[in-house]
Amino acid sequence: MAIVERPLALPEGDLPEIENPLGAFSRPHKETGIKDWLTTVDHKKIGIMYGTASIFFMMIGGVAALLIRIQLATPDSNFLSADAYNQLYTMHGTVMIFLVVMPIGAAFANYLLPLQVGARDVAFPRINAFSFWCFFLGGLMLNTSWFLGGGPDGGWFNYAPNNGVAYSPSNGIDFWNVGLLITGIASLSGAINLITTVLNMRAPGMDLMKMPIFVWMTLVTQFLLLFAIPIITTAQVLLLMDRLFGANFFNVEQGADPLLWQHLFWIFGHPEVYLMILPAFGIVSEVIPAFARKPIFGYPFMVFSGVAIGFMGFGVWAHHMFVPGMGPLSVSAFAVATMFIAVPTGVKILNWVATLWGGKLILNTAMLFSIGLITQFTVGGLSGVSHALAPSDTQQTDTYYIVAHFHYVLFGGALFGFMAGFYFWWPKAFGYILNEAWGKWNFWVMVVGFNLTFGPMHILGLQGMPRRIHTYDAAMGFNLWNLVATIGSMILAVGVLLFVVNALVSLRDWKNAGRPNPGPDPWDARTIEWSIQSPAPEHNFDYDPQIVSVDDWWYQKYAEDETGRLRKVAHGADIAQPGNGEGVHLPAPSYWPILLAASLPLLGYGLIFSLWLTIPGGFLLVVSMFGWALEPADDLDLAHDHDDHDDHDDHDDQDDHESIVETASAEDTALVGDAPSPGDTA
């Protein structure tokens, strides 16, 4: 085959006129309101949608958690039936892992990653939108199981053969399969997108070892997703075949081995744990230096320990399987490997502590949540060591000790880190600072509620309370600490709600105060997302930032004087990019990501209820793929000039173009974290 060389550049002169093949195959115009959100390919809007959807799902998972805690508050309780309890605990775990912690990580990755590497968007903006809609619609589909015959009841780990039709005859586990297959597509396509973005789209001068640690941790996370998700996908397809088409992958009567599922699940499941925590590690690695006023201690160690965790995370899965009888050699190997993963994790903790050491700590809400992560994750890490020791694990596995352990890691760790991230980057995303007084209430109520809920579970577990039981006898002696945990969970729920309240109160106060702009760099922070205006302009950067060092933005503002001490040489507001974005070319929105994503749940319902339903689903799938492929590269009715659309776009973020300049000096007061929000309530 002859190789035809084509010039990469666009042809000179006027662009050839492209006709719209069909009306539907044109790109949507810059829209406003709901249609804008449905068709957007802007990574920032997609990031915000990830965050909003995650918080929506968190309410579902949280209500499930509270119902579980009410049931367990007293012995022999009849508040929930065993069946309802099993559905609730299964969905609590599934929702919180797949639809809350993972996508909040994706929210931060989407919003921040292009901003931190100095890019205009992710590498594949339409795929990015497709990822979000797959996640959201797949998650919604999973939750429709509540109304369509009952939720899945096999646990989030869903062990074979209890996940077979004989033992779980409702459609719940089918919803679990299909819903998570769809969100898996979201994770996979998102991973490839973000990896490409990091590797190919960094600003000039940004070597890998000059990337912010959040970018590093997100990159490791995306590689973990890339290699872990296909394994759960495989397992779920096998299970789907078993359940819907009578295959025998997990049918013991036909000679299947139930440990196959356990291995497949945990080869995915353990990297999963690390890919949930690493984005939070990245977040606090940005927040702590910003408010300790000194650089992260040991940047290379922080990076390589994160990478090491990523690699080792794939070699420890069978520590979830110390009791099914793998044999002492396998158990020993995995136990030793598991203990050693504590080493890079410990390095991270000690480096954060060393960053705090000698710092001038500004204890605002973001910083408090970061310190909450350090301390609470340490507890979770230590309890992890205690059941890395396999003999000890035979007493601890499947007890509440494990429940305590992973909630300290994932709630006390990951979610506290995400809360820090919300408080830290909120002004960058929304143009107003969250109220500090409400924020401190938010933090302290959460800390008290969290430790009161999950601290006692250590004791319960060591006293022998098994997990996943819908009730217990009074004579087992679990009454007191269960009641304490239930009270704690109510306090914790209030704490989480305070965050939502804070977001609304701060928004109201900000509007009442005439929408003051926090300026590009309200925290006097370190990385280049603070070198652009707040909220981040649609096109991110007016021009490519030139990166010289780690924490490049910091060193644009601070330089050493003759004594070698750092001195402020410029104010962020003065040297930030103005956000005018002349002549910027942005990807046009598209209908097809959401339509393509919508075809997948349709196919899923078809698999579960009637194969006839797959016809419209398949039709939509094919049409959407062709539409995606054939739609023009741009909205033909729009010139490429960014400013052109201002006159038919009255969206909020345009309102502030003038006010940015006026209020940029708000920076200094905001730096210390006491946002000038009128009407502090506490």
Next chain:
Amino acid sequence: MSVSLTPTTSLTPTTKIRKGRNFVRRLPLGPTGALASLALLVSACAEDKPLNTFEPRGPKAQGIYDLMTPIWIIMIVVFVVVVGGTLVLTVIGRVKPEDYDENDLPKQVHGHTVAELAWTIAPAILLAGVSFPMVSAIWDLERDNKPGELDVMVIGQQWYWEYRYDVDGDGFFEDVDGDGELYGIEGDGDQDDKEWPLNLALDDDDLSVPNQLVIPAGQQVDLTLTSRDVVHSFWIPRLNGKRDTVPGRLTFWSIDADKPGEYNGACGEFCGLSHARMRMSVVALPEAEFDQWLKNQMSLSEVPEEPAQGQDPSPERAGYEVFASQCARCHVVNNSDSALQELYPKDFEADLLSGAAPDLTKFATRSVFAGAIFSQYSGIDPDDDNLDVTNYLQLAGTERLNEALLTRWIKNAPEEKAMYPEGRRGMPAFPGLSDTDVENLVAYLATLD
């Protein structure tokens, strides 16, 4: 429902029921050491906490406990240093917003390679040190099958445990003449020919006991574990850690009780609807008592006599007939009792997914039923010191049977314990049985000692 049934417990009289009294008062009040607090918190009122993992009562559990003792101390030291250090640094490094001067930055330390290498290598060495005793402990926990030790097969199914004793010592827990391939104690039967569910027809010379595992105290009992349906996990915290029972596989484990007593357990792996209601009761007896128990178990329960011509049958006989017509569809008495067979010829294969319902031979000798969640006895004063395991067999009998609870159970078992009889998992309700029928049935069951 079950709330009104007071003895919703698998505790026999030996385990005194104290329902958490004095618990709060026993919490450490002064600033005692963190380890003491933890140990106290966990083991406070240990007798109230039959599943406590900090109260080893046998060498296996003791081995785990001993391995962990130094680990707990290390963990607490690390916790205090790291968390305490973080909080101290936070407090001393704190700058009030009004005192903050952006030109008076703290010392800009970018790292310290030696320190970082130190806190990478030091924990690695510490963990390497820990891994030696750990690996040794892993091997110690593996079952080392010595001749002369009691061999028991543990079979999990939704939602109770069956225990099979290789009484005739032929090395098999099943009827050697049955169809299909067999599993020996070592699990070395021909795996290729295996049929599933296991061909577990009981050998007449062996013994099957549901719900309550009776063992001789002071010696190791070797367990061979499997499951008839889903994965379960066998766990007696005071005697050893847990080991899963996996359908299609055999796993091996052992338990060992230093002293006579009752040791409770709970299924450790989620096994469906009534996972919470799948428990274990292990009774360790002095050796002589155990032999007596075994002898009794191996004898047949009496069949109530047929009434003389023209006379009404005794309640026990009437109950026997109800049993034959209703219960024998799933339950076995006297291992394929020929009298039962004559009365109602049936294949004794339970109409259940797992293929097995509890064997009710010697029903009245056990102190628990329904997956070891209910006490079979009533009217027992838990503080009566005369009632301990050495009286185990004497406890059995009509006068102590918890008739009220048993009656409720027979009438509507799913009401007392979540089950799924319509999916052939668990015991159905019997609305068709009259009160007299159930009364007679209970009378018959009481004779099974």
